[in-house]
Amino acid sequence: MISTIFRRALYSLPIALAVSLFCFLLVHIAPGDPINAILPPDAPADVIAQVKESYGLDKPLPVQFGIWLFHILQGDLGRSLATGRDIWPDLHSALANTLVLALASAAIGFPLGTLFGSVAGAFRGTWIDRLAVGIAVAGVSVPHYWLGMVMVVIFSVILNWLPSMGASPDGSGAWALDWEHLSHLVLPAITLSVIPMGIVTRTLRGIVGDILNQDFITTLRGKGLKRGGLMLHVVKNAAPQALAVMGLQLGYLMGGSILVETVFAWPGTGLLLNNAIFQRDIPVLQSTILVLSMFFVGLNLAVDLAQALLDPRMRR
Amino acid sequence: MRKLLLAATLSLVAVTAQAEKVLRIAMTAADVPTTTGLPNNGFEGMRFLGYPIFEGLVLWDLSSADKLAGLRPGLAESWEQDKADPKTWIFHLRHGVKFHDGTDFNADAVMFNMERFFNKDSPQFEPAAGGITRARAPLLASYKKIDDFTVAISTTRPASYFPFMMVYPLFTSPASFEAAGKDWAKVALLPAAGTGPFKISKFVPRVSVELEKFDGYWNKSGMAHLDKVVLLPMPEANTRMAALRSGQVDWIEVPPPDGLESLKSAGFKITTGSYPHVWPWFFNIGATNSPVADVRVRQALNYCIDREGLVSLLAGTAEPSVGWLKASDPNFGHPANHYKLDPAKGKALLAEAGFTAAKPLTFKAMISPSGSGQMLPMPMNEFLQQSLKENCNVDVSFEVVEWNTLLGAARYVPDSPNLKGSMVINVSSPSSDVSVMSRYFTSANFSPAGFNFEHWKDDEFESALAKLESATDPTEISAMTQKLHERLVDNPPWLYIVHDLNPRAMSTKVTNFVSPQSWFIDLARVDMK
Numbered sequence: 001m002i003s004t005i006f007r008r009a010l011y012s013l014p015i016a017l018a019v020s021l022f023c024f025l026l027v028h029i030a031p032g033d034p035i036n037a038i039l040p041p042d043a044p045a046d047v048i049a050q051v052k053e054s055y056g057l058d059k060p061l062p063v064q065f066g067i068w069l070f071h072i073l074q075g076d077l078g079r080s081l082a083t084g085r086d087i088w089p090d091l092h093s094a095l096a097n098t099l100v101l102a103l104a105s106a107a108i109g110f111p112l113g114t115l116f117g118s119v120a121g122a123f124r125g126t127w128i129d130r131l132a133v134g135i136a137v138a139g140v141s142v143p144h145y146w147l148g149m150v151m152v153v154i155f156s157v158i159l160n161w162l163p164s165m166g167a168s169p170d171g172s173g174a175w176a177l178d179w180e181h182l183s184h185l186v187l188p189a190i191t192l193s194v195i196p197m198g199i200v201t202r203t204l205r206g207i208v209g210d211i212l213n214q215d216f217i218t219t220l221r222g223k224g225l226k227r228g229g230l231m232l233h234v235v236k237n238a239a240p241q242a243l244a245v246m247g248l249q250l251g252y253l254m255g256g257s258i259l260v261e262t263v264f265a266w267p268g269t270g271l272l273l274n275n276a277i278f279q280r281d282i283p284v285l286q287s288t289i290l291v292l293s294m295f296f297v298g299l300n301l302a303v304d305l306a307q308a309l310l311d312p313r314m315r316r
Numbered sequence: 317m318r319k320l321l322l323a324a325t326l327s328l329v330a331v332t333a334q335a336e337k338v339l340r341i342a343m344t345a346a347d348v349p350t351t352t353g354l355p356n357n358g359f360e361g362m363r364f365l366g367y368p369i370f371e372g373l374v375l376w377d378l379s380s381a382d383k384l385a386g387l388r389p390g391l392a393e394s395w396e397q398d399k400a401d402p403k404t405w406i407f408h409l410r411h412g413v414k415f416h417d418g419t420d421f422n423a424d425a426v427m428f429n430m431e432r433f434f435n436k437d438s439p440q441f442e443p444a445a446g447g448i449t450r451a452r453a454p455l456l457a458s459y460k461k462i463d464d465f466t467v468a469i470s471t472t473r474p475a476s477y478f479p480f481m482m483v484y485p486l487f488t489s490p491a492s493f494e495a496a497g498k499d500w501a502k503v504a505l506l507p508a509a510g511t512g513p514f515k516i517s518k519f520v521p522r523v524s525v526e527l528e529k530f531d532g533y534w535n536k537s538g539m540a541h542l543d544k545v546v547l548l549p550m551p552e553a554n555t556r557m558a559a560l561r562s563g564q565v566d567w568i569e570v571p572p573p574d575g576l577e578s579l580k581s582a583g584f585k586i587t588t589g590s591y592p593h594v595w596p597w598f599f600n601i602g603a604t605n606s607p608v609a610d611v612r613v614r615q616a617l618n619y620c621i622d623r624e625g626l627v628s629l630l631a632g633t634a635e636p637s638v639g640w641l642k643a644s645d646p647n648f649g650h651p652a653n654h655y656k657l658d659p660a661k662g663k664a665l666l667a668e669a670g671f672t673a674a675k676p677l678t679f680k681a682m683i684s685p686s687g688s689g690q691m692l693p694m695p696m697n698e699f700l701q702q703s704l705k706e707n708c709n710v711d712v713s714f715e716v717v718e719w720n721t722l723l724g725a726a727r728y729v730p731d732s733p734n735l736k737g738s739m740v741i742n743v744s745s746p747s748s749d750v751s752v753m754s755r756y757f758t759s760a761n762f763s764p765a766g767f768n769f770e771h772w773k774d775d776e777f778e779s780a781l782a783k784l785e786s787a788t789d790p791t792e793i794s795a796m797t798q799k800l801h802e803r804l805v806d807n808p809p810w811l812y813i814v815h816d817l818n819p820r821a822m823s824t825k826v827t828n829f830v831s832p833q834s835w836f837i838d839l840a841r842v843d844m845k
Binding site: 044050082149 | 346347350352356358436441442443444446447448450451452454500501504505521522523546548549550551552554555558559561562563564717718719720721723724726727734743745755756761764765766767
């Protein structure tokens, strides 16, 4: 097991590097210039040249990438072009905020998706199945930002029950486990949970349906096993696949939803990436994507290990 | 007895807490503007993280809503042009000014900051702040300390309007830089000390910044009325509106125009005010075979658009623009052309230039779907497209690019392939004073060296500007300014479309707000019930 972990960790390094290089190239292929976000539009050419030189943007692209990589290998994520600040503290706080939001969304979306999917799979072809499928399709199809805005209008503007934006009541961004802070989490977490809920529902419906049609279930039924006992077997067989889907979804949630975080002014990685893209803040973009890709790889590894624990066949 | 005392103490604390006046503002910026004393995020950054905290030798006079903001003494009590050398300006610094950290403001602090902005070899050089300042004060050539409270600043050529450029270098305490280990990235987190009516009391990167009233402010008549101001970046207009309506903020910048009626009916105040902003199309005059190289075409287009209709589309949050300055500005002058919707005149001019029903004028416009100061670019440009077609049979197609790309396009040479054949670009701009006019329209500033994207050259304009730059008599300066503006109207480098009216929405608790004719506001005057 330890060698598996070590091997997978090693594999993740070239993946992260390739992702970073790909991202670096994409940013440079796209039109636009970080200078446009730093200087006023009427900045004269000599000023632009001097600022480019100060930030190393005048160097050839391979050299720029090499310098960035050299610093990364020393644990230095560099500084933002837009703010001049170190990237790591900003990225750290964004990751923490997105983690809170992702876990809250998962805590809503995964159990609901599991419930709807299992019930739909167990009662295929019935109105319960159709209802669950309807919810799943709606969850996957409804645009996040639209749902977010509708919820803000209802729960913040009309009813005034919940705050409409931010991660904390005083604008401090500091997190605490009390209702004042939790209330800020409710609307974005619900909004963000609908997609994983829909996907988990669809997946579980298929898995449960398939398992219920398998020979060993027929055998167990024939031997007189009751519904509760049967479901235990179904859950055990469905768990590895369900876990894989949920792990993947959690990875997506950790990437941060640009739209949801923008609508709710939630200071997570989605908002950080969004700003970095529009400002062409290349160091922030590269470092954030690198850290997120490492997280994604780590999460996949954790899911694989959990699957192996649940299903001995996966260990082979 | 102890319970009674405790209750009394708690009541006192509660009353004190209640009495604290905290104003929460949602900005349109996507991030908190930088906090080292020369903020990024354009003029919104200067509005909130600039002037309330850090000051210049010269400041904007933001006391009146009735006239275009002029200048007033700031950290310099007075200034004059050196009679022997008109390229040199002597600034007499104000005595008794303290930075928020308790250190003195003096000529050494001025020199420290000048080196920070203009000398790339100085230890305190801050590239971004230096770039921004140099872009806004391009004529500044050198500086020297004369004594502890006098400095001399020289320009590359005599320029009577140079004081307008001196509102942009803002001054940060040298002690802030020292305390942060001579690292501006760490100064940002200290926070940095300025001399303004507010000091930064708390900064949470990407989330908020809190300003606190500075009791030691030098200008006792300009002391802040509020105890605290919390500034929150909120780029999405509907999010800002919801935050206001749910009571999370007291003031929002730029509410969505289609939400104004609902905000009014919900009891919120909507403030609008004229300010020096133009939402134009820049003509690409210098391109090979450009149809807009002919002045008659540019004049024609200015007669072919329905500005009033566009204002209606924007729910009255803009006013028609018929020149670089507003028609009511004393320096508007007396141009021969009075632009308004006049399709007959527009068509006649187009026909003179060779564009008829059989051979209609056709060109491409480069626009963005959003951007700072861009108002609602998509529906506005679509309205103009329709207006030009209906009124003068002009066919306009769009090249839609992201805002960052459009900003870059303003520096391309006219025939650059990156413009993709665009004959106009839509970039909103300030129109505050002659120093801006000179940066935008002199032939020395042709792109890519400067911001004269159009490659517009007008000999009368250049001659009047040269006279204005060397003039010292206010009457002559005013006469030349009018002349400059008349040329901008009669030989238009831009299609003048609208001036934004700078809408804001705020709670009725907010009082004393004056919407000055400026991109900036005096936050110290604002109060709360």
